[in-house]
Amino acid sequence: MIDMSDIIKKLGAIVLAICYFPNPGMAQEATFSVIPEYPKEGDTIQLVYDIRSTPWKDATSVSANLTGYQDFQWVYDDLVFEKTDSAWVASYVVPDKMSLINLTFQADTVRDQGGEMTYSYLISGDGGRQVPGAKLGWGMLRTPHIVRGVPYVVDTAAYKTDAVLLMWVKYELQDYPQNRFKVLYAAASALKHMGTTEALGKLNTELAALDGMPDIGEDELVQVLQVYQDVLQDSAKASLVEARIRNEYPTGQYVTDQQRLADFKLVREAKTQAECARAAMDFVDKYPYTEKDRLFNEKHRISHIDAYWIIAVHTSMERDLDAFEHYVSKAEPYMALANIAYRAIYVPFEAQQLMDAAEILPYARVVMDRLNYYKDNFEREEYAQLYYSNAALFAKILVQNKLYDEAFVYAAAAQDKTEYQDADVNDTYVRVLEGQGKARELQTALEKSYALNQSSAYMLDLMKARYVTAHGSEAGYTAYLQGLKDATKSAELKEKVRQALINEAFAGFELYDQHGNLVRSADLKGKIIVLDYWASWCAPCKAAFPGMKLAVERFQDDENVLFFFIDTQERKDMKAYVTKYMEENNYPFTVLLDTDSKASKAAGVSAIPHKMVIGPDGRLRFSEVGYMGSASELADEISEMVRLLKAEE
Known part of the structure; x- marks a missing residue:
């Protein structure tokens, strides 16, 4: 192994003056x-x-990103802290082989990395010594600018030099001389960073000696290979070491990893969707997801998540339910389901409307069954969150299939999380209750939603119809609605609109509408013009x-308030589509066709809706x-804008 003793001796007092051993009491007590x-492996610590x-x-909330060095690999976790009388506290079970933990705190908007001292702890083993890798990890944690692959999680004030890194490598070897190959990459990175003839000479001499060892194992050879590839960037020597690994360990982990990488490249490089899906199927069949491959996969951008959503989208579009179920029912890691739910269910059903509720239902059931599996069998918050974030979508699909009792389970779960603050969830929940014939619960949901200004157009129509049925006429309906409104919410909306008031030049436009009439903004002076920039996609x-x-309906009798919906950012003339779409959906809109998008660009429009x-x-x-999702809130917002401008006249 590299003999660093003479280097350390020459640095002598300089090194000792700039580094220290971080006992727990020194980490910003x-x-x-x-x-x-003094935490140990397996301890539940506070x-x-x-x-x-x-x-x-x-601060009203505190969380932390935990970075750990476990079995010589960097791992990550997120912690939520709870407030006590004197501090914020979280519990954490120290995993086996965890040698070092570091925390980065988020207190409201403040990000606290611990400054020069950091929020780091070295973990002890049963014998009182630090767990293997603790001292090496502590050295690397503060030298991410030297060692490739080390996470940037500590404050730059905590950064140390290559000499300090070498010292911690030495300390690691003093405790665990058998870790000589484990420290090789960090030691080589430090010596390369030094850049002196002496340092580089020692590194190359040691590598040659290690490479020449007759009984060297696969893991050790891989460590040598990584130094040649990443640190020295010596492709010729790297090729020789790689050939030796393949020859001596043809079924070893390295060869397996490289074959997995090659097979995933087939997914990336496929020319057609069908070829891509076939390659993805072959990949997941051959390489089921396993946590032990995660670090290699992440480094080389091998993604089971991508493979599974590619399969899900292709099989659903091909209406191949058997293949869809075969793969999605075993999809992992669990975050693959987030992509599957979005790309294979939400996009074709909601965004692009390529599949109706009856067509999408069997595919949605497969996804939800897999989400339920994770939620019911694993006690991790992110599993439950993924379930709840998709519950409203699945409830909507079930409602449109008139499966109200089944939909209620998902709609109620979504409502528990949103608490009437989401108009889309409210709409689905109301339709479920209406379908179940739960009149009292339905009325409560309608009124709570309206109070928070989170009602859909359907809900507003339903409220009015129910009021007329109950009272025999519309008399008193406006007063009834006013009585439901949350005064605080109304005041917040008015203040939001007031704060958004600007006074800037407008480029103007000359555009034809869907009926062939030319509309010039210059001809509309003296009127308030509401513009909605949108696109068919x-x-x-x-x-x-x-x-x-x-x-629009609120101002339909006011000749001094006009609405125009400007269709922009399209690839072709959309006149026929626009005319049909507005008629089919009963939208009484005047649509202006900005076919080349010039008028929109002149007005400063990029993202839509605008x-x-x-x-x-x-x-x-x-x-x-943007659009926040509430029809009633949007209408109130536009109305308040118009009211303010009228008040200025």
Whole structure:
């Protein structure tokens, strides 16, 4: 192994003056501590973050990103802290072979990396010594600028030199001389970073000696190979070492990893969708997901997540339910299901409307069954979150198939998480209750949604119809609605609109509508103009139309308020499509066709949906991108914009 003793001796007092051994009490004890003070593998420890003396002492939430060095590999976890009388606390079970942990805290908007001292702890083993890798990890943690692949998680104030890294390599070897190959990459990185003739000479001499060992194992040869490839970038010597590995260990981990990489490249390089899906199927059949391959896969961008969503999209589009079920029912890791649910269910059903509810239902059931498997069998919050984030989508599909009792399970789960703050969830939940004939629960849901201004157009129509049925007429309906409104929410909306008020030049436009009429903005001076920039391919744009329809209807008798829906960012003339779409959906919209997108670009439009309000003087007074999902809130927002401009006249 590399003899670093003479290098360390020459550095002598300089090195000793700039490094120290980090016992637990030195890791910013005033703000961070661990109970017990000397944690061991398998311990359930308390991580205590005391911020009473910090500028962010009034933080309302605290979380942390945990970076660990476990069995000579970097691992990650997220922790949520709970507030006690004196500090924020989280529990953590120290896994087997975990040698070092480091925390980066997030307190509201403040990110705290611990400064020069860091929030790091070295883990002890049963004999009292640090776990193998602890001292090596501590050296590398503070030299990510030297050792490739080390995470950048500590403050730059904590960074150390190549000499300090070598010292911690030496300390590791003093405790565990058998780890000479484990420290090779870090030691080589430090010596290469030094760049002196002496340092590089020692490195090359040692590598030659190691490579010449007759009984060297596969793992050790791979360590030598990585130094030649990544540190020295010596392709000729790397090729010789690789050939030796393949010759001596033809069925070993290295050859297996390289073959897995080659097989996944076939997925990336496929020329057609069918070829891509076939390659993905072959890949997951040959290489089932396993956690032990994760680090290699991540480094080389091998993704089971990508393979599974590619398979799911292709088989669903081909209406091959058997193949879809065969693969999706065993999809892992669990995050593959997030991509599958979005790409194979949401996009064809909601965004592009390529499959109706009856067609998509059997595919949705497969995905939800797999989500339920993770939620019911593993106690990890992210599994439950993935389930809840898709529950509303599956409820909507079931509702449209009139399977109301089954839909209720998912709709209620989604509602528990959103608490009436999501208009789309509210709409689905209301339709479920209506289908089940639960009149009292239905009325409560309608009123709660309206109070928070999170109602769909369907819900508003239903509320009115139910009121008329109950009272025999519309008399008193407006007062009834006003009584439901949350005054705080209304005030917040008005303040939001007031804050959004601007006064800028507007480029203007001359565009034809879907009926062939030329519309010039210059001819509309003296009127308030509401513009909605959208496109046929934009799902959020279309989702906002019911709310915009409510707004249009509110001002349909006001000749001084006009609405135009500008179709932009299209690849071809959309006149026929626009005319048909508006008629089929009963939207009384005047659509202007910005076929070449020049008018939109001149107005500063890029992302859509984008709504603008032009004042009577022709100047831009409001400009807002996106749609938050509530038809009633959108209509109220547009109405408040118009009200403010009218008040200025």
